[in-house]
Amino acid sequence: MNQPLITAIAAMRDAAEHEAPTMFWSEAMEHVAVLLEHVQNSSSATESLQAVRIATAEGRLPEAIQHLHQVLHCLQAQSSEHVIRLADLLVTYEAALLVKPFLWLEIGYNRISGWMITVYDKAGGFERVVVQVAGLRTDDTCQSAAQQLRALIKEEHHV
Known part of the structure; x- marks a missing residue:
C-alpha cells in the first residue's frame, strides 16, 4: 500500500x-x-x-x-486477491448477522486438508451448521462460503 x-x-x-x-x-x-x-x-x-x-x-x-x-x-x-476474498466473506458474514444474530464463524487452515470455513447457527440453544466449505485454495473457499451466506440471507428475507 x-x-x-x-x-x-x-x-x-x-x-x-x-x-x-x-x-x-x-x-x-x-x-x-x-x-x-x-x-x-x-x-x-x-x-x-x-x-x-x-x-x-x-x-x-x-x-x-x-x-x-x-x-x-x-x-x-x-x-492481494485472497485477502480481498476473505474481506468479502467477512462483510457478507456481518450482513448475515443482521438477519440471524446467533451465527458463529470459524475459519481454520492446515497444510494437509487446506481451508475449512464453517458457520454455525446457535439460536435457541442449539448448534447447527448452516455453511461449511473446505478447499486448498483460499480464494475458492472464501468465495464459495460467501455465496452460501448470501443465499442464506436471501432465504431468510423470503421466509
Whole structure:
C-alpha cells in the first residue's frame, strides 16, 4: 500500500471515530480523493462509498460512519486477491448477522486438508451448521462460503 493511501486511511479512520469534526472540509476531501482513486477497482468498496454519500446527504452520520469503515476495510484488503476474498466473506458474514444474530464463524487452515470455513447457527440453544466449505485454495473457499451466506440471507428475507 502506498504512503498517501496509508495516510488517507489513517486520517479518515481517526475522523470516523470521533463524533465532533476533527478536520476541515478541504482536508477531508483531499483524503477522500485519494481513497476514491483506490476504490474504483473494488465494487464492494464502491457500493459502500455510495452508501456513505447517501447517508451523509440524508443526515444519517452514524450509518455513514459504518459504511466508511467498510470502505476502509476494502481498501486495506486490496493488497492481494485472497485477502480481498476473505474481506468479502467477512462483510457478507456481518450482513448475515443482521438477519440471524446467533451465527458463529470459524475459519481454520492446515497444510494437509487446506481451508475449512464453517458457520454455525446457535439460536435457541442449539448448534447447527448452516455453511461449511473446505478447499486448498483460499480464494475458492472464501468465495464459495460467501455465496452460501448470501443465499442464506436471501432465504431468510423470503421466509
